[in-house]
Amino acid sequence: MNGSNEKTKTKIKAIPEPTLRRLPLYYQYLKKIQAEKNSQYISCTQIGNELNILPIQVRKDLEITEASGKPKLGYGVKGLIGNIEDFLGWNNTTEAYLVGVGHLGSALLGYHGFKEYGLNIIAAFDSDESKIGTETHGKMVFPVSKLPEMIRRMGIKIGILTVPAYCAQHLTDLMVEAGVHAIWNFSPVKIMVPPGIIVQHENLASSLVVLSKKLSMSIKTDRQ
Amino acid sequence: MNGSNEKTKTKIKAIPEPTLRRLPLYYQYLKKIQAEKNSQYISCTQIGNELNILPIQVRKDLEITEASGKPKLGYGVKGLIGNIEDFLGWNNTTEAYLVGVGHLGSALLGYHGFKEYGLNIIAAFDSDESKIGTETHGKMVFPVSKLPEMIRRMGIKIGILTVPAYCAQHLTDLMVEAGVHAIWNFSPVKIMVPPGIIVQHENLASSLVVLSKKLSMSIKTDRQ
DNA sequence: ATAATATCGATATAATATTATCGATAAATA
């Protein structure tokens, strides 16, 4: 346990997921600072105060992007932005397909912020005849029947799933079969995938639960 | 430190946020099981296998809802659903206003699942003249100028913020001033609130980062 | 030029969350 021969070869350091989730926050703030041209340098203290995160936490998070700062000054804003972009792979975009052009699906198609984060939704798919052939926020809608072939031909690695519960598993199977490596699942059910396939399940109910539980607990505390 | 007089009075046990986030998953699965009428009882092992969570974790999570099961059989499905509903306060709905009827805002207005989770969005607000007075998915859209008065009159505690970055802080201030206790923030910026006000920041960039980092790491591993 | 200060970077500690262990128990089976 004295850290000499454990995994020195490939230097795989596990990245804490909470850190991963905070990096975009730092990034957004840094971009704002850069736009305001307030200063060349920024410290963990400043970032932390602005985002309500302890400065030590900020420093540890930035450390994993291999950023380095100067005592008394802090980090160079420009360099730091570059470090985060490199670390998160935001310099080369990944292309994705979206399946299910309902309310949420078209909202995601209309969100142009994804490009900034290295994701480009290049087309959408639906089974509704009235949607096929039309454009939603500039993205063509194709029939689901063409999904597997197009995934294969374009080498698509990420599928975004915004369909109702009843067909989520079927479309997952289609996509995985065709070669997708990761699925961003906005459908309200857990989907099953073979080992090695990555699923990120976006569950609004979970977030709502956290919010409302905190709320009910804060009200309870007030009255004590 | 020998645990005899620490907080014995009010018995405040901290609820782990990860547990809170998993409860809705169990709930959704239990509802499915109930609909299928497969059996009266269900075990942690079954739930865990289905959701890819260790049975021990499931048991610990369910424990905080004060559910109790029988050896060899497991938990009664119906009772368990009730326990989760009670614990999360899903039996009495909370009313909320939504501010910002853009793509995402109207997608949320159209999502009827919230009612099941104790949230009822009763109206929406926007500053766009062309939207005011219309209905979106059955919810009236009012001018932002009426927001403070209506929050006060209806005693609204939760505000859902689906507006662009530039006006997020202003609308937050309006809502907090009018008496809102919690804000579910879908805008792409961090908002500042006075102490005691709860903010749940929904950040798609964060989730996307987790997904794409896992993807890039899995590809790297494949090639080794 | 010297002293004071803010900050980084490394290391240590504490808090939180997950996973393992094991005895008790109710049902199923021999």
Next chain:
DNA sequence: TATTTATCGATAATATTATATCGATATTAT
């Protein structure tokens, strides 16, 4: 009826994440 088995419930061990401490250092002020 006795034995086996699957599961709960409680407690212990481990892993992960967050926070604190402190020396080193570059800038600023004296």
